[in-house]
Amino acid sequence: MHVPDGFIDAPTSVATGVAAAAAVAVSLRGARRELDERTAPLAGLVAAFIFAVQMLNFPVAAGTSGHLLGGALAAILVGPYTGALCISVVLLMQGVLFADGGLTALGVNITNMAVVGVVVAYAVFRLLVKVLPRTRGSITAASFVAALVSVPAAALAFTFLFWIGGTTDVSIGKVATAMVGVHLLIGIGEAAITALTVGAVIAVRPDLVYGARDLRRPLKLRVGDELVDAPAPAAGQPAAARASRRTLWIGGLVTSLVLAGFVSFYASASPDGLEKVAEDKGFAESAEEHATADSPLADYGVKDIDNARLSGGLAGVIGVGVTVVAGSAVFWAVRRRRTDEGADTSPTSAGV
Amino acid sequence: MSTASASLEVSGLAFAYPDGHQALFGVDFSIARGERVALLGPNGAGKTTLVLHLNGILSGGVGSVRVAGLPVDRKNMAEIRRKVGIVFQDPDDQLFMPTVREDVAFGPAAAGIKGTDLEERVDRALGQVGMQEFKDRPPHHLSFGQRRRVAVATVLAMEPEILVLDEPSSNLDPASRRELADILRSLDVTVLMVTHDLPYALELCPRSLILSEGTIAADGPTGELLSDDGLMRAHRLELPFGFDPRSVTMGA
Amino acid sequence: MGAGHAHRLYRHGHSPVHALPPHAKLAATFAFVVVVVSTPRAAMWAFGLYAVLLALVAYAARVPAGFLLKRLLIEVPFVAFAVLMPFVAEGERVEVLGMSLSVNGLWGAWNVLAKGTLGVAASVLLASTTELRELLLGLQRLKLPPLLVQIASFMIRYGDVITDEMRRMRIARESRGFEAKGVRHWGVLAKSAGALFIRSYERGERVHLAMVSRGYAGSMPVIDEVTASRAQWSYALALPFAALVVCVLGWTL
Numbered sequence: 001m002h003v004p005d006g007f008i009d010a011p012t013s014v015a016t017g018v019a020a021a022a023a024v025a026v027s028l029r030g031a032r033r034e035l036d037e038r039t040a041p042l043a044g045l046v047a048a049f050i051f052a053v054q055m056l057n058f059p060v061a062a063g064t065s066g067h068l069l070g071g072a073l074a075a076i077l078v079g080p081y082t083g084a085l086c087i088s089v090v091l092l093m094q095g096v097l098f099a100d101g102g103l104t105a106l107g108v109n110i111t112n113m114a115v116v117g118v119v120v121a122y123a124v125f126r127l128l129v130k131v132l133p134r135t136r137g138s139i140t141a142a143s144f145v146a147a148l149v150s151v152p153a154a155a156l157a158f159t160f161l162f163w164i165g166g167t168t169d170v171s172i173g174k175v176a177t178a179m180v181g182v183h184l185l186i187g188i189g190e191a192a193i194t195a196l197t198v199g200a201v202i203a204v205r206p207d208l209v210y211g212a213r214d215l216r217r218p219l220k221l222r223v224g225d226e227l228v229d230a231p232a233p234a235a236g237q238p239a240a241a242r243a244s245r246r247t248l249w250i251g252g253l254v255t256s257l258v259l260a261g262f263v264s265f266y267a268s269a270s271p272d273g274l275e276k277v278a279e280d281k282g283f284a285e286s287a288e289e290h291a292t293a294d295s296p297l298a299d300y301g302v303k304d305i306d307n308a309r310l311s312g313g314l315a316g317v318i319g320v321g322v323t324v325v326a327g328s329a330v331f332w333a334v335r336r337r338r339t340d341e342g343a344d345t346s347p348t349s350a351g352v
Numbered sequence: 353m354s355t356a357s358a359s360l361e362v363s364g365l366a367f368a369y370p371d372g373h374q375a376l377f378g379v380d381f382s383i384a385r386g387e388r389v390a391l392l393g394p395n396g397a398g399k400t401t402l403v404l405h406l407n408g409i410l411s412g413g414v415g416s417v418r419v420a421g422l423p424v425d426r427k428n429m430a431e432i433r434r435k436v437g438i439v440f441q442d443p444d445d446q447l448f449m450p451t452v453r454e455d456v457a458f459g460p461a462a463a464g465i466k467g468t469d470l471e472e473r474v475d476r477a478l479g480q481v482g483m484q485e486f487k488d489r490p491p492h493h494l495s496f497g498q499r500r501r502v503a504v505a506t507v508l509a510m511e512p513e514i515l516v517l518d519e520p521s522s523n524l525d526p527a528s529r530r531e532l533a534d535i536l537r538s539l540d541v542t543v544l545m546v547t548h549d550l551p552y553a554l555e556l557c558p559r560s561l562i563l564s565e566g567t568i569a570a571d572g573p574t575g576e577l578l579s580d581d582g583l584m585r586a587h588r589l590e591l592p593f594g595f596d597p598r599s600v601t602m603g604a
Numbered sequence: 605m606g607a608g609h610a611h612r613l614y615r616h617g618h619s620p621v622h623a624l625p626p627h628a629k630l631a632a633t634f635a636f637v638v639v640v641v642s643t644p645r646a647a648m649w650a651f652g653l654y655a656v657l658l659a660l661v662a663y664a665a666r667v668p669a670g671f672l673l674k675r676l677l678i679e680v681p682f683v684a685f686a687v688l689m690p691f692v693a694e695g696e697r698v699e700v701l702g703m704s705l706s707v708n709g710l711w712g713a714w715n716v717l718a719k720g721t722l723g724v725a726a727s728v729l730l731a732s733t734t735e736l737r738e739l740l741l742g743l744q745r746l747k748l749p750p751l752l753v754q755i756a757s758f759m760i761r762y763g764d765v766i767t768d769e770m771r772r773m774r775i776a777r778e779s780r781g782f783e784a785k786g787v788r789h790w791g792v793l794a795k796s797a798g799a800l801f802i803r804s805y806e807r808g809e810r811v812h813l814a815m816v817s818r819g820y821a822g823s824m825p826v827i828d829e830v831t832a833s834r835a836q837w838s839y840a841l842a843l844p845f846a847a848l849v850v851c852v853l854g855w856t857l
Contacts, residue, residue, distance in 0.1 A: 048766045201802060438817045
């Protein structure tokens with residue numbers, strides 16, 4: 001799924017790059033809050049784990065095999081922020097060291113796999129854990145569904161970006177159908193592996209599974225022959241967290257505005273490669289065909305607006321706006337749920 | 353062994369891990385400045401857990417630890433961590449930086465030392481373990497024994513009050529083991545050596561503590577403890593075949 | 605341990621390209637790829653010139669053509685995608701060898717192949733002439749968040765250690781007669797993956813202990829800095845500037 005250079009046009013690449021950078025900044029802060037000063041070594045080791053486990057082959061049949069993408073697994077094991085961060089670092093290093101995924105497509109790759117993949121997985125997971133009874137089996141089941149949904153969701157996010165900034169005039173309906181179809185299959189494999197792996201970790205070290213923190217029990221100490229309660233680890237800093245959430249919100253809002261402005265400027269002011277060719281080849285003609293194509297999204301070249309480029313630009317802006325809003329809404333919801341729980345679960349998963 | 357001159361004082365220490373496993377059940381002992389002491393005990397006796405309490409990495413149980421009179425708590429933490437140098441069992445955990453030089457420089461640099469002072473410290477520490485020529489090598493290209501020596505250097509560079517070694521002789525071939533013993537003997541610091549390598553303890557440490565099932569079961573001269581068959585058997589400690597502690601002259 | 609696969613692409617050497625400071629190289633590569641991606645696809649000659657530019661860099665860096673070409677294989681899945689484009693794309697169609705192909709799709713396929721290939725080639729050149737450690741210093745110098753660079757360097761430092769653990773676990777499985785042949789063996793593999801996670805996480809905790817034991821309190825002390833002279837910057841940026849000229853010509857001609 002590593003998108004190479006040239007799939008997505010330059011303005012969209014830049015815009016997703018900005019969005020990805022913002023997401024990485026948010027997850028850096030979040031990870032810091034989750035892991036404290038342990039962030040660097042723990043996130044580094046988890047990233048190394050993801051990197052390694054992506055090379056573990058799961059044979060399917062007749063010589064074919066699949067492997068883990070790891071977004072859902074990371075989200076469930078270490079939480080959405082650290083998870084997104086680890087996947088981003090893996091993608092960055094794969095791009096720089098292995099030429100795996102284009103450098104200009106880094107933003108697209110991070111947005112799809114590290115942000116959409118992880119956030120969707122975690123949102124689905126938390127939702128199910130809330131609804132299902134509090135048992136280990138539910139955690140495994142929720143992991144399965146979360147991974148199953150997250151893979152096509154990431155594929156859909158790619159399709160969406162391709163629709164905004166794709167360099168080829170492919171019917172978006174066809175792309176979406178193909179992408180989601182293929183990735184639903186991949187998702188089943190991902191789901192099975194993720195659920196089994198989460199199950200294996202829960203069986204041995206339930207305390208390490210971020211998504212299963214609710215299952216913990218208070219600690220008892222035996223001194224001499226008496227049982228003593230272990231002193232509760234110092235409660236987190238809810239006040240600080242709240243203040244930083246506000247700055248985060250404002251930051252996010254400013255970013256999305258800048259982003260929207262940026263994209264609209266580019267999309268409408270500078271014709272990209274596709275449009276230039278389209279002009280050379282006679283734009284009107286192809287635009288007409290485009291409008292008559294019977295895919296649900298093909299008529300996005302808004303009918304009432306004559307200037308095709310402008311309407312395309314508008315659609316792009318609306319699209320990016322929707323992504324940003326949806327993305328922040330999910331992030332916000334997840335954060336809120338987390339801070340609510342922060343009160344009763346020990347935030348220092350050990351002063352250890 | 354008065355309180356004032358003690359490098360390390362542990363009293364009433366008990367601790368359980370988050371998974372519910374309790375490792376320490378009330379540990380008391382004290383080590384005077386300049387002593388070399390071995391902490392002996394079978395696997396799972398709580399040795400590593402105890403070590404992690406010495407510089408405040410583990411806390412949240414009951415009891416107290418003092419280093420050079422300073423209680424181990426949040427506000428003294430930076431000071432404590434400069435004073436207590438821990439060499440961990442797996443040098444791969446200890447050597448986390450991309451090159452040997454950077455790794456040895458990490459501790460002093462974190463304490464704010466810069467420039468030529470920093471380089472001097474690095475050179476001195478690497479000199480003490482005889483690893484100067486490997487300065488610019490990445491740690492994962494070194495042999496295990498070399499990595500262990502560099503790990504000792506990373507701690508020596510911080511000029512600690514007390515050096516704590518977790519299983520220093522594990523996985524070393526006899527020559528590396530010998531070299532490390534020579535290095536440790538040449539150092540002028542308080543040493544607490546956690547090990548189940550009994551001859552190594554006898555060779556390097558005049559005094560020993562036996563930690564068993566989370567409490568100190570015995571405390572005395574190493575030779576005497578190792579010669580007490582009943583005590584040894586009670587705590588699953590076994591001397592290597594043919595080794596007689598009474599016939600060894602100690603190099604301490 | 606082995607040389608480690610974590611940086612298979614690096615080729616040791618002493619060429620002028622190897623000697624350039626890493627952040628200058630990173631910036632130049634990135635700028636070059638951005639320029640390539642911004643080039644109109646109809647300017648086919650421009651992509652030819654880009655390829656010539658990269659060939660010059662490869663020559664200066666003494667990276668053999670075979671090495672470069674072999675690494676381009678990473679693109680194969682996307683070639684498949686590109687090949688499909690002319691069949692599925694919308695718009696005007698032409699007859700080629702009796703098949704009806706979309707003109708737009710052909711252009712799209714060409715666009716993706718040309719830009720993708722150039723992008724991979726540029727990245728391979730960067731990775732094959734820059735040592736791992738230098739890359740990290742370069743990223744740090746380019747003002748990536750320090751925490752991100754730290755995470756990346758831990759990932760690199762322990763990538764080998766963990767893959768090695770994974771390999772040992774596989775050997776242990778196989779020594780006991782287990783061979784994964786199909787879906788029914790996934791449980792065992794997943795258990796290994798779970799164990800690997802626990803080991804990695806615990807190692808992360810131990811590394812953290814080793815760090816705090818030596819006074820780490822959240823930020824890495826700066827021990828090395830890389831710097832670039834103006835001359836080095838201008839050498840490195842010669843590539844994207846040359847590309848920019850080509851790109852501008854591509855838009856105007």
